[in-house]
Amino acid sequence: MTGSTEASLRVEVLGPQHDRTLFESGVESLDRYLRMQAGQEARKNIAAPFVLVMPDGAIGGFYTLSSTAVDVGEWPVQTVRKLPRYRLIPATLLGRLAVDRRQQGRGYGRYLLADALLRSLRSEIASFAVIVDAKDENARRFYERESFLSFPDQPKKLFRPMADIAELFK
Structure with a gap:
């Protein structure tokens, strides 16, 4: 990505102003999710979908964040030693991440991942209840x-x- 391109990109919470109909990642289940399910999950606070908005307004990619918990027995032993003695350890789930096929190979996947990690650090996650x-x-x-x-x-x-x-x- 060039500096000027990166400066004109923005990641936003998915909203009704975003046209999801033209998004094609090449993975039908991800495309279908963005078109048909992401908005519903956002409204129900099941997942928080974020979209990469290109300079022309098109969606260049997306990802979702939500809260989850992982059984303490699933973590590596050296990690568990550092954790509180809870059976379930809360975590942030990066549930889906996809880049439009027209934008693939340009570093936008890493850009989205970095954005997701920063939001996770700031605890910008969805919670159903x-x-x-x-x-x-x-x-x-x-x-x-x-x-x-x-x-x-x-x-x-x-x-x-x-x-x-x-x-x-x-």
Whole structure:
């Protein structure tokens, strides 16, 4: 990438202003995801899709970020020694990354990866809900009064969807 090209690029949160119909990475499942599923997942706070906007406004690539957790037993032993003693370790999931076939081979994949890593460092990730583990019945009742819902088969584990929380702050 040349400096002037890089300066005119921008990565944005996917929105209705982005024309997804012309994007073709050469991987049908990624193309279909961007066209049909990415917006829905963003609205439901399942994934946070970001698009690389080219100087002409076209989408040059995209990626998604979301939160996840990895069982402590899956990490390398030397890494686990440095981690807190939790069964699940929270992480950021870079779920998808693709570059339009017309832009491939120009360094835009690395550009998107660098952007994703920086956003991850800044904790710009999607979250479907806030989850709580009530310590006792009093705590459970408190969270239920605050519109938290119990997980099936786990009455003391509760959640409140992020979309609901967003309504609180409108």
